[in-house]
Amino acid sequence: MSILVHAALAPRPLALPFPETLIRAGLSGFPSPAQDYEGRTLDLNERLVKRPSSTFFMAVTGDSMETFGMQDGDILVVDRSLEPRPGQILAALVDGEVIVKRYELIGNRPYLCSGNPRYAPIPLGNCDCQVWGVVRSMIHEYPV
Amino acid sequence: MIGLVDCNNFYASCERAFQPHLNGVPVGVLSNNDGCVIARSNELKALGIEMGTPAFELQHLVRQKRIVLLSSNYELYGDFSARVQSVLEEFAPQVERYSIDEMFVRFDGFDTATLTDHCRTLRWQVERYTGIPVSIGVASTRTLSKLANRAAKKIPAYGGVCVLDKDGPATKGLLQRIELGDIWGVGRRLVERLNLMGIRSAWELRNAEPKQIRRRFSVTLERTVLELRGIPCIEMNDFDEPRQRIMTSRSFGKLTGDYGEIHEAIRQHGQRGAEKLRQQGSLARAVLVFLKTNPYRPDLAQYSPSLIVELERPSDDSRAILHAASQALQRIYRPRYAFMKGGVMLLDLIDTDRQQLSLLDKPQNADERARSEKLMATMDELNRKMGRGAVSLGVPTPGAAWHLRCANRSPRWTTRWEEIPKVRAL
Numbered sequence: 333m334s335i336l337v338h339a340a341l342a343p344r345p346l347a348l349p350f351p352e353t354l355i356r357a358g359l360s361g362f363p364s365p366a367q368d369y370e371g372r373t374l375d376l377n378e379r380l381v382k383r384p385s386s387t388f389f390m391a392v393t394g395d396s397m398e399t400f401g402m403q404d405g406d407i408l409v410v411d412r413s414l415e416p417r418p419g420q421i422l423a424a425l426v427d428g429e430v431i432v433k434r435y436e437l438i439g440n441r442p443y444l445c446s447g448n449p450r451y452a453p454i455p456l457g458n459c460d461c462q463v464w465g466v467v468r469s470m471i472h473e474y475p476v
Numbered sequence: 477m478i479g480l481v482d483c484n485n486f487y488a489s490c491e492r493a494f495q496p497h498l499n500g501v502p503v504g505v506l507s508n509n510d511g512c513v514i515a516r517s518n519e520l521k522a523l524g525i526e527m528g529t530p531a532f533e534l535q536h537l538v539r540q541k542r543i544v545l546l547s548s549n550y551e552l553y554g555d556f557s558a559r560v561q562s563v564l565e566e567f568a569p570q571v572e573r574y575s576i577d578e579m580f581v582r583f584d585g586f587d588t589a590t591l592t593d594h595c596r597t598l599r600w601q602v603e604r605y606t607g608i609p610v611s612i613g614v615a616s617t618r619t620l621s622k623l624a625n626r627a628a629k630k631i632p633a634y635g636g637v638c639v640l641d642k643d644g645p646a647t648k649g650l651l652q653r654i655e656l657g658d659i660w661g662v663g664r665r666l667v668e669r670l671n672l673m674g675i676r677s678a679w680e681l682r683n684a685e686p687k688q689i690r691r692r693f694s695v696t697l698e699r700t701v702l703e704l705r706g707i708p709c710i711e712m713n714d715f716d717e718p719r720q721r722i723m724t725s726r727s728f729g730k731l732t733g734d735y736g737e738i739h740e741a742i743r744q745h746g747q748r749g750a751e752k753l754r755q756q757g758s759l760a761r762a763v764l765v766f767l768k769t770n771p772y773r774p775d776l777a778q779y780s781p782s783l784i785v786e787l788e789r790p791s792d793d794s795r796a797i798l799h800a801a802s803q804a805l806q807r808i809y810r811p812r813y814a815f816m817k818g819g820v821m822l823l824d825l826i827d828t829d830r831q832q833l834s835l836l837d838k839p840q841n842a843d844e845r846a847r848s849e850k851l852m853a854t855m856d857e858l859n860r861k862m863g864r865g866a867v868s869l870g871v872p873t874p875g876a877a878w879h880l881r882c883a884n885r886s887p888r889w890t891t892r893w894e895e896i897p898k899v900r901a902l
Binding site: 383384385386388389390391392393394397400402407408412413423425426428429430431432433446447448451 | 494496497499559560562563566604605606607889890893896897898899900901902
């Protein structure tokens with residue numbers, strides 16, 4: 333019991349060696365106060381990749397990405413586990429190729445729309461037009 | 477209940493994930509060095525092309541664009557395999573990897589009806605998340621779940637999911653139609669001996685007397701009989717014991733007679749073999765080295781020697797193994813032959829914990845062993861952290877003959893930043 337009280341009353345947050353923290357927490361059954369300070373860094377993976385097993389990275393190229401706010405070489409974080417909703421940017425299978433389009437409803441019917449007026453909207457759900465994944469975020473690196 | 481999840485035509489499915497134009501096209505994946513077919517899509521199977529067909533025999537079909545042959549891309553397959561496993565882990569607490577494309581999953585506390593629905597959802601989810609189609613077979617034992625998986629894949633009515641009741645009529649019907657050779661752990665020679673006893677189908681084996689089977693064959697086959705009856709008694713590792721030998725070999729990228737190049741290849745194989753040895757916690761007693769000329773070139777002189785060198789004492793030290801391999805090579809190598817292939821096999825393995833001290837052991841040998849253990853552990857650790865080949869004994873020459881030929885490998889889309897897929901915004 334005295335170990336328990338001691339550990340709780342005298343926290344030495346950053347100086348406390350890691351193994352000791354674990355042992356005390358294990359013995360007492362209470363979380364160590366030092367635990368709050370362990371491993372506190374910001375992890376971009378945690379922020380951008382919600383489900384690693386279904387997340388894929390792709391590099392964007394093409395002539396109408398400006399409308400989508402993309403630039404050549406930007407990296408798309410594509411999540412296959414998401415249910416697509418209108419307004420979202422998708423990676424889609426069109427004619428045997430994976431391309432980037434925006435998912436929109438036109439008169440209650442689903443379409444894949446282009447950022448470039450030269451390309452007509454494609455009705456979604458044909459056999460040669462399927463959703464591959466939902467673009468969750470985009471990474472742009474500036475030259476430094 | 478235990479399920480076996482098997483990825484359909486796994487290598488071909490991985491290749492198709494980012495190349496949808498390959499859907500519906502006969503696709504084959506080639507072995508190391510583009511030697512022969514090691515994986516086939518259904519369309520390629522339908523053309524009657526067998527596993528192991530040499531790539532050169534299929535070149536005319538490639539030129540006519542009737543089939544696509546790809547070099548193997550193990551980095552890609554390894555990544556997709558890990559993805560499939562992690563989706564399965566969301567559904568079931570216990571997932572055991574059996575091979576790169578097969579995983580055993582425990583489903584405890586489901587009744588058959590809900591289990592079928594659960595597996596359908598699971599199957600759909602794996603394909604949606606990873607792009608890899610799978611088949612699922614579930615039964616009360618591993619042996620039966622293997623058979624259920626086969627049925628799920630081959631019989632369209634199951635739609636990729638087959639759940640077998642312990643003594644249901646479906647189980648009986650299935651076992652009656654299954655040949656002995658298709659049962660897990662039953663090899664060809666066993667089939668012949670069983671046939672002599674009048675046992676021909678899985679159902680007949682199921683109804684055999686277990687004690688008699690044990691007396692005439694082995695405990696392992698007795699367990700198979702019990703498993704066919706729905707009594708679990710085979711653990712995954714029963715068929716997956718640490719290997720008794722380790723083989724590392726590979727065709728050279730070209731025919732070569734150069735001692736330096738061959739020596740380097742043999743050292744690489746020896747080193748890789750020693751790493752595997754340490755991984756499975758074994759020591760080797762002997763090292764076999766072999767060379768092969770090309771038997772399909774009758775115009776060239778043929779010479780395919782091999783030699784075993786015994787180690788002073790059982791060892792997993794790369795240096796001892798490389799030394800032995802070099803000795804063997806020196807003795808079998810002859811100039812003026814064009815060699816096609818070479819390899820190293822580590823033989824007569826024993827467990828590291830069970831090693832017996834050799835008669836020649838002196839106290840300083842113990843020190844030496846401790847030093848060697850430390851050095852090898854450091855080497856393995858560095859190679860694991862910084863990528864294979866970060867630390868090796870002697871540096872390989874880039875472009876040497878033994879380097880892999882992989883003329884038609886797709887990009888490593890999911891494991892290299894420089895190779896991530898490009899998508900057009902349209």
